[in-house]
Amino acid sequence: ERTITTQQIKDVAQEAYHLYKDNTDGKNADYIPYLANIDPKLFGISICLMSGEIIQLGDSQYRFGIESVSKVLTAILVLRQYGAPKVLEMIGADATGLPFNSIMAILLENDHPSTPLVNAGAISANSMVQPVGNSDAKWKAIVDNMTELCGSTPQLIDELYQSESATNFNNRSIAWLLKNYNRIYDDPDMSLDLYTRQCSMGITAEQLSICGATIANEGLNPNTGKQVFDKSLSPKITSMIATVGFYQHTGDWLYTSGIPAKTGVGGGVMGVMPGVMGIAAFAPPLDDAGNSVKAQLAIQYIMNKLGMNVFNGH
Numbered sequence: 001e002r003t004i005t006t007q008q009i010k011d012v013a014q015e016a017y018h019l020y021k022d023n024t025d026g027k028n029a030d031y032i033p034y035l036a037n038i039d040p041k042l043f044g045i046s047i048c049l050m051s052g053e054i055i056q057l058g059d060s061q062y063r064f065g066i067e068s069v070s071k072v073l074t075a076i077l078v079l080r081q082y083g084a085p086k087v088l089e090m091i092g093a094d095a096t097g098l099p100f101n102s103i104m105a106i107l108l109e110n111d112h113p114s115t116p117l118v119n120a121g122a123i124s125a126n127s128m129v130q131p132v133g134n135s136d137a138k139w140k141a142i143v144d145n146m147t148e149l150c151g152s153t154p155q156l157i158d159e160l161y162q163s164e165s166a167t168n169f170n171n172r173s174i175a176w177l178l179k180n181y182n183r184i185y186d187d188p189d190m191s192l193d194l195y196t197r198q199c200s201m202g203i204t205a206e207q208l209s210i211c212g213a214t215i216a217n218e219g220l221n222p223n224t225g226k227q228v229f230d231k232s233l234s235p236k237i238t239s240m241i242a243t244v245g246f247y248q249h250t251g252d253w254l255y256t257s258g259i260p261a262k263t264g265v266g267g268g269v270m271g272v273m274p275g276v277m278g279i280a281a282f283a284p285p286l287d288d289a290g291n292s293v294k295a296q297l298a299i300q301y302i303m304n305k306l307g308m309n310v311f312n313g314h
């Protein structure tokens with residue numbers, strides 16, 4: 001049994017920041033015009049501890065597109081609204097081993113879309129959000145849930161929303177293929193629009209670290225002191241993140257970093273170390289699976305240097 005001090009975490013985070021600050025590997029997402037134009041030099045790290053203390057470096061207050069990290073937040077919302085068994089039945093919690101935007105995710109299993117953490121299952125999750133049939137009220141539920149998890153309200157980046165709505169042809173086909181297999185539980189176009197809007201939310205690394213910390217802290221937001229979701233849901237959501245958070249690179253990620261984490265093509269990564277911390281890093285250039293290069297390097301460095309690993313139970 002050894003304890004890691006807050007000072008050690010601060011020091012190691014600072015080392016990681018300076019080590020990778022000038023790394024120029026990877027490339028901004030280019031299939032969404034807004035993301036192609038974000039400054040590739042932006043780089044921020046934020047760590048929120050169970051005490052509520054937050055360690056921040058670099059551009060941790062920059063608002064970037066949350067993109068696929070939002071899938072975790074809406075998965076939590078449907079877990080809150082339906083309970084864990086129903087979400088397993090209606091969507092699932094499996095690995096896909098496929099890219100985030102794969103239409104194959106729908107066809108992999110006969111009875112459900114596999115997981116709410118890839119596009120297909122995330123569009124299904126948006127369709128499940130209650131009250132079904134009411135787009136405005138569903139959107140309010142999504143934003144309220146994000147606010148509770150992050151400790152403050154993320155803001156829609158309208159330009160990103162427009163940019164993504166105008167170019168999301170692949171996701172449109174996913175929504176309608178889900179409809180074909182009875183795996184969407186509300187209007188497909190409405191569900192897709194809600195999904196696109198939630199992906200276009202502007203979020204800071206600080207907010208994402210608070211969300212990660214809330215998951216790590218059994219649903220109790222350490223920043224606001226509010227119990228956001230039932231503590232029984234915490235291992236459910238963390239297991240989903242561990243299983244598919246990096247899509248086809250999830251195994252490699254877990255093997256090298258030791259922390260369940262979820263990525264987004266906006267350049268954000270949110271990690272959950274149960275009982276210890278939420279950690280977020282943000283840098284726009286991505287690898288070939290759409291995962292931020294510098295965010296991965298920074299989180300890997302911090303975990304390894306601290307000797308922290310979810311599979312060591314510490």
Ligand code: GLN
Binds near residue numbers: 196265
């Ligand atoms: N909104 C993006 C999409 O649907 C999210 C992808 C991602 O972050 N991996 O393509």
